[in-house]
Amino acid sequence: MKKVLLTVALCLCTAALSFAQAPTVIGEWELTTVSPMGENTNTVEFKKDGEVIKAFAKSPQGERPYDSTAVEGDKVTLVMTIDFQGQPMTITYAGTVTGTDINGAADFGGLAQGSFSAKKKAAEAAK
16 A cells, blocks of 8 residues: 555656646747748737637737637647748747747748757746
C-alpha cells in the first residue's frame, strides 16, 4: 500500500511541476515576421475561450482571428490566410515558447520560407 501511495504522490508532484512550468501564451505579444518581402511587426493576442485558445491579429486596421491556433506544451502553431497580390496565401507559423519569447519558422503558402519572433508585451509579461 505504501508503494501505491508513494507512486501516486510522485505522479501528482511530477504533473504539478510540469503544469506549473508550462509556458503561458495568454496575453498580447509583439510579433515580427521576416519574409522575402521584408520585416513586418504587429500584435497577436492569445485568448482562452473555455478550453480552447484562440489568437487574434491586431493592427491599426482592426482585429481579425487567425484561421487556427494550436498550443501544445511549449509548441505554438498559428495559421492565417491573407490576400497577397489578389490571391489568397496561407501563412503557417510554427514556434517554441521560451518564457516571454516565441521563435520559429514561417511558411508562406509553400512559396517561400521565413522566420518569426514574438515578445510578450511588458504589462502581460509581469502577469
